Amino acid sequence: MTYQIKRIVVTGTVGAGKTTLIRTVSDIETVNTDRSATDKTKSIKPKTTVGMDFGRFQTKNNLILHIYGTPGQSRFNFMWDLLISKADAYILLIPANRPQELYRVEELMNFINKRVQIPMIFGITHTDCLGALNEAKIANSIGYGHRKDKPPFVVVDPHKLISIKNLLETLVKESGLAEKKVSPIQQKKKYSNISSNLNRKTKRKTNLYSVKF
Ligand SMILES: Nc1nc2c(ncn2[C@@H]2O[C@H](COP(=O)(O)OP(=O)(O)OP(=O)(O)O)[C@@H](O)[C@H]2O)c(=O)[nH]1
Ligand SMILES: [Mg+2]
Numbered sequence: 001m002t003y004q005i006k007r008i009v010v011t012g013t014v015g016a017g018k019t020t021l022i023r024t025v026s027d028i029e030t031v032n033t034d035r036s037a038t039d040k041t042k043s044i045k046p047k048t049t050v051g052m053d054f055g056r057f058q059t060k061n062n063l064i065l066h067i068y069g070t071p072g073q074s075r076f077n078f079m080w081d082l083l084i085s086k087a088d089a090y091i092l093l094i095p096a097n098r099p100q101e102l103y104r105v106e107e108l109m110n111f112i113n114k115r116v117q118i119p120m121i122f123g124i125t126h127t128d129c130l131g132a133l134n135e136a137k138i139a140n141s142i143g144y145g146h147r148k149d150k151p152p153f154v155v156v157d158p159h160k161l162i163s164i165k166n167l168l169e170t171l172v173k174e175s176g177l178a179e180k181k182v183s184p185i186q187q188k189k190k191y192s193n194i195s196s197n198l199n200r201k202t203k204r205k206t207n208l209y210s211v212k213f
Helices: 018-025 074-084 099-115 135-141 161-175 184-212
Strands: 004-012 034-036 047-049 053-058 063-069 089-095 120-125 153-155
Touching (some): 004 018, 004 120, 018 053, 018 063, 089 161, 120 135, 135 153
Parallel strands (some): 004 063, 089 120, 120 153
């Protein structure tokens, strides 16, 4: 049996439910970098992710998903950069009960779209909370109301495995992740990129040494 590994990034604003989702769905013990919040995040939750979350989930079509969670705070956006650059697809979680933060969702999307063009899906969380907007209102607010290229908006409860499985299945189906295999050409390109990066690093080192000696 052959398995394909795909990298999925779960991103979203502070407290959207990224860490909870990965903890619930992972079939291995997760990596977690939550630390005590020190700034205004403290009013939302006592702890926040400062590095990344990591979990793993095997789908029924033999995909092994490596799931990476980003921090929500923009001061850690170097982690967004690092994680998204290697992702095959991403999930953007939006807490439905905090409409005042929807502009931050757009900022996050702009940040990502400037760097990569990969399949994505919206996961709407906190729909059980007071003041939660429905999916249509959220889609309108972030400019996807009438767009033909509107990605799927899926309600998800990060505490419930069945709900997350539904989200992941939609992502895999809509993005064609299960079918996508790396072609020999792409692979060659991938490796030549790695080797040119290595060369760049080596060059940098060489320069350093040449200064030193
Ligand atoms: N009621 C409700 N609570 C939720 C939902 N999703 C997440 N939570 C709660 O929201 C809080 C924050 O969840 P986290 O998973 O830590 O959020 P996060 O996105 O990782 O946050 P940062 O790492 O700080 O960006 C936790 O107490 C969760 O239990 C939801 O759909 N409904
Ligand atoms: Mg977190």
